[in-house]
Amino acid sequence: MEFLKNVNKKTKVFLVLNLLFWLFYIILQIWITVTYRKSLPIALNFFDFIVLIAYFLISIYSFKKFIVLGDTKEKLQNAEDYNKSLKDMNDNVRCFKHDYNNTVTIISGFLKNNDLSGLKNYFYQLEKDCKSVNNLGILDPNVINNPRYISFDKF
Numbered sequence: 001m002e003f004l005k006n007v008n009k010k011t012k013v014f015l016v017l018n019l020l021f022w023l024f025y026i027i028l029q030i031w032i033t034v035t036y037r038k039s040l041p042i043a044l045n046f047f048d049f050i051v052l053i054a055y056f057l058i059s060i061y062s063f064k065k066f067i068v069l070g071d072t073k074e075k076l077q078n079a080e081d082y083n084k085s086l087k088d089m090n091d092n093v094r095c096f097k098h099d100y101n102n103t104v105t106i107i108s109g110f111l112k113n114n115d116l117s118g119l120k121n122y123f124y125q126l127e128k129d130c131k132s133v134n135n136l137g138i139l140d141p142n143v144i145n146n147p148r149y150i151s152f153d154k155f
Contacts, residue, residue, distance in 0.1 A: 011070070015063055022056050 029052065033045045103126065110119035 011067065018059055022059070025052065
C-alpha cells in the first residue's frame, strides 16, 4: 500500500469508514444469506457477493486515483512556486545587468572625456554604495532563520 504513505488524515479516515461500512455490509449479507438460505436462490446470493466485491475493488481504485490526484496537485503547486522563484531570480539578474550596464556606460563616458577626477569621485561613491549594500548581509534569510549562521565577512 505504497500510495497511502503521503495521504492526509481526512482521506485516511474516509477510507477507514468506507472499509468499516464494507465489513458491516458483508456481515449483514452473511446474516441475510444464513437466515434466508432456503428461500433465496444461491445464484442471487452469489451475484450479490460478486457485486459487493466489485464495489469494494472500484472504491479502492477510486481512492488510489484520488490520492494520486492530490499528490499531483501538490507537485503542480510546488512547480508553480519554483517557477515564481525562478522568475523573481531572473528579474533580479535583469536588474543587476541593467545597473551593471549603466555603471560601465558611465565609466566609459568618464574615460572618453578623459575626466579622471570625475571617474575617481564616481568610483568612490560607487565603493561607498557597495559597502552599504554589503552591510545588508544581516537581512540574509539564513541569518534571520538561524542566528548561528552569521558570517562576519558579510559585514
